[in-house]
Amino acid sequence: MGKIFKFEKDVDTDQIIASQYLLFPTIDEMKTHTFESLDSEFASTVKPGDFVVADENFGCGSSREQAPSVLKALGVKAVIAKSFARIFYRNSINIGMPVIVSKELHEAVSAGDEMELDLEKGVITANGKEFQCTKLPAKMQEILDQGGLIASLNKEE
Amino acid sequence: MGMTMAEKIIACAAGVNATKAGDIETVTLDRLMSNDGTTHLTIDMYNKLKNPHIADIDKLVWIVDHNIPADSPKTAASQKKMRDFAKEHNITFYEGEGVCHQVMMEKHVRPGELIFGADSHTLAYGALGAFGTGVGCTDYLYAMVTGTSWLLVPETLRFNLHGQLPEGVYARDLILTIIGRIGANGANYKAMEFAGEGLHGLTMADRISICNLCVEAGAKTALMEVDDVAMTYLEEHGRTPKACFTSDEDAVFAAVYDIDLSEIKPIVAKPHFVDNVVPAEECLGTHIDEAFLGSCNNGRIEDLRVGAAVIKGKKVAPKVRFLVVPASRTVYKQAMKEGLLDIFMEAGAIVMNPNCSVCWGACQGVIGEGETLISTGTRNFKGRAGHKDSFVYLASAATVTASAIAGEITTADRV
Numbered sequence: 299m300g301k302i303f304k305f306e307k308d309v310d311t312d313q314i315i316a317s318q319y320l321l322f323p324t325i326d327e328m329k330t331h332t333f334e335s336l337d338s339e340f341a342s343t344v345k346p347g348d349f350v351v352a353d354e355n356f357g358c359g360s361s362r363e364q365a366p367s368v369l370k371a372l373g374v375k376a377v378i379a380k381s382f383a384r385i386f387y388r389n390s391i392n393i394g395m396p397v398i399v400s401k402e403l404h405e406a407v408s409a410g411d412e413m414e415l416d417l418e419k420g421v422i423t424a425n426g427k428e429f430q431c432t433k434l435p436a437k438m439q440e441i442l443d444q445g446g447l448i449a450s451l452n453k454e455e
Numbered sequence: 456m457g458m459t460m461a462e463k464i465i466a467c468a469a470g471v472n473a474t475k476a477g478d479i480e481t482v483t484l485d486r487l488m489s490n491d492g493t494t495h496l497t498i499d500m501y502n503k504l505k506n507p508h509i510a511d512i513d514k515l516v517w518i519v520d521h522n523i524p525a526d527s528p529k530t531a532a533s534q535k536k537m538r539d540f541a542k543e544h545n546i547t548f549y550e551g552e553g554v555c556h557q558v559m560m561e562k563h564v565r566p567g568e569l570i571f572g573a574d575s576h577t578l579a580y581g582a583l584g585a586f587g588t589g590v591g592c593t594d595y596l597y598a599m600v601t602g603t604s605w606l607l608v609p610e611t612l613r614f615n616l617h618g619q620l621p622e623g624v625y626a627r628d629l630i631l632t633i634i635g636r637i638g639a640n641g642a643n644y645k646a647m648e649f650a651g652e653g654l655h656g657l658t659m660a661d662r663i664s665i666c667n668l669c670v671e672a673g674a675k676t677a678l679m680e681v682d683d684v685a686m687t688y689l690e691e692h693g694r695t696p697k698a699c700f701t702s703d704e705d706a707v708f709a710a711v712y713d714i715d716l717s718e719i720k721p722i723v724a725k726p727h728f729v730d731n732v733v734p735a736e737e738c739l740g741t742h743i744d745e746a747f748l749g750s751c752n753n754g755r756i757e758d759l760r761v762g763a764a765v766i767k768g769k770k771v772a773p774k775v776r777f778l779v780v781p782a783s784r785t786v787y788k789q790a791m792k793e794g795l796l797d798i799f800m801e802a803g804a805i806v807m808n809p810n811c812s813v814c815w816g817a818c819q820g821v822i823g824e825g826e827t828l829i830s831t832g833t834r835n836f837k838g839r840a841g842h843k844d845s846f847v848y849l850a851s852a853a854t855v856t857a858s859a860i861a862g863e864i865t866t867a868d869r870v
Contacts, residue, residue, distance in 0.1 A: 308639055308728060312836040316843075317817035320492055321522055321530045324499075335843035355640040358673060359836060361575040363493060363591030383673055384644050385575060389591035437479050437605060447593050451600060452505040 300347040300375055302424070303340060304409040305333075307353035311386060314357070314365040329368040346373025349413055353379065353404050357386025366390040366397075376415055378403050378422065378431075391438045394446030398422075399432035457703025459611040460678045461646035464586040464700055468569040476610040476707070484514060484598050485568035485585075485697065490555045491519045492815075493573050495533035497592040498540050501599070510602030515546045516563055518555040522818040523810045553783025553809040556580070556751040560663060561785055566681045566689070567698030571598050575670045576751050576833060581677035582662035583685055584699060586646075588676045609675045610709035611646040612637070613702070616653030618717040623867055625761070626661035627753055627831065627851040630668045631722040633714070635732030643673030645709060648702060650680055653716045659688045660757035667752050668833060671729035721866050723829075724849040727837040735854050738864040743848075744826040745776045746859035747840075749807075750814040753831035753852050754782030756789045762856040763795040765867045771803035772862030778820045779804045780812040804859070816840040829858045 313336050319328045333340040350369065356379035357365060366389050369377065376396040390397040396417060403422060406429070407413065413424035420431040434442065444450040458466065458473060466474045468482035489497060494517060501507050509515070517537060525531040534550075541548035552558050555572070556579040564570065566584035570577065573595045580587030588606075590598070598604045620629065634641070647669045649662075657665075662685075666677035679685070681699040689696065702708075721735035748754070748762045759781060771777040779799045781787035787809055790796050796806050805820075813820035814832030821841030822828050828840045828847045835847035850858070853867040860870045 361589035
């Protein structure tokens with residue numbers, strides 16, 4: 299079980315990690331500033347295994363891979379949204395962080411609720427209800443299964 | 456069945472005769488651009504690879520443009536890592552030359568190429584009929600090492616442009632109008648293609664501005680067919696096409712829009728979303744603290760000419776900072792030659808070196824709590840230009856310059 303941190307639609311990558319932190323030398327130095335402008339306590343309260351749940355178009359804007367990377371570094375287990383902006387979606391899979399499309403979950407949960415994710419079955423359980431996850435395209439599932447694009451690159455060679 | 460421009464470029468890069476929207480293709484990249492926003496992380500990952508190598512050094516272009524000159528020891532360290540790596544591996548490298556996309560347009564992009572840029576505004580290259588798309592550093596690294604990547608072939612939204620923009624209305628107004636119409640995710644996963652006789656009347660500066668901003672509708676790429684205007688630009692810059700593609704008459708589009716350019720009006724995108732657009736008139740009188748003329752969207756010589764014509768003989772309003780940032784060294788030198796920088800400086804503007812400046816809100820010109828910026832930059836997201844509780848309005852070079860004079864949002868015909 300993990301706790302839900304809930305966000306609304308069109309959360310852009312500047313909100314996830316602001317430009318002023320992107321040239322910090324490492325993701326670990328950036329991660330304490332995650333969601334700083336939207337929820338200044340997020341980085342200090344999120345625990346490994348927690349979830350981010352959002353409305354439409356999560357991760358729009360810049361191509362900064364730092365956005366999914368700081369979430370992963372803080373231990374966010376998956377981001378579940380009604381839809382994702384394409385670069386964020388691809389970056390997340392590439393670094394091995396599950397991004398899941400669910401049209402129903404956002405309306406059915408509140409911030410602070412607990413949820414469970416069974417990635418193999420593609421099922422989310424929250425507030426006593428089950429929600430089906432939309433399947434990843436086969437190519438992306440393959441990358442995720444290998445632990446990300448770099449892991450698959452190391453395997454290829 | 457006919458193919459779209461996007462399908463043809465991908466098919467060419469994949470070495471197949473045909474492809475269609477929804478297919479996944481393995482493509483060989485023609486060019487790989489990366490800037491100081493993420494390259495230090497790419498290098499860290501590269502150094503941890505089991506078998507680090509680079510498929511084709513000649514395809515890499517690295518550009519320091521986001522925080523140049525460096526604003527802190529941390530930035531300096533990250534940029535040093537990039538500079539040292541580029542030197543060690545003999546990678547084409549620019550620093551202080553300009554904003555990455557402007558430098559790419561001036562020196563590298565060729566029609567028909569498939570280009571990955573580790574920056575979302577890579578879509579700008581569509582102005583020369585190239586498929587540019589933004590990627591993160593892991594995708595970039597994979598392409599750098601293997602020379603290839605995979606792409607989901609996008610559907611295409613086709614925009615047929617008719618007529619001419621009225622005087623005092625610019626490409627920026629047009630693309631903001633379109634983004635307002637289709638929304639911030641209206642083109643998510645899709646290509647935006649522009650065609651029609653109205654396209655041929657647009658300058659290269661206009662075209663770059665339009666393609667560049669399509670990512671704010673979520674687009675994967677933006678494309679324009681190569682006509683005489685594009686060919687002239689290419690020849691002036693000493694390059695030739697890889698291939699010039701156009702969509703077939705029977706190509707399948709996800710949607711077709713007909714846009715009458717003569718109906719476009721000056722537009723402002725209000726905080727905090729690029730699709731939050733209104734006619735500029737609805738924002739008249741909004742107090743501003745800073746104005747910014749520059750960026751990969753509107754920092755070209757044509758934009759500086761527009762701004763200079765508006766402000767010539769006038770002054771920047773008291774207590775307002777007006778930042779003028781040419782998009783490249785070439786633009787800067789041309790603006791000097793034409794006396795434009797004199798005009799800006801005599802008016803009280805702050806003229807700065809070519810870089811991303813306050814458009815990316817981390818280097819120069821950032822705004823403080825409660826402050827308002829009007830900008831020709833690419834985004835107006837919450838906190839994009841500095842403090843999280845600040846406000847960014849987006850508009851054309853003319854509207855931004857007029858607002859700098861008035862100290863409040865206004866249009867060029869009112870100052």
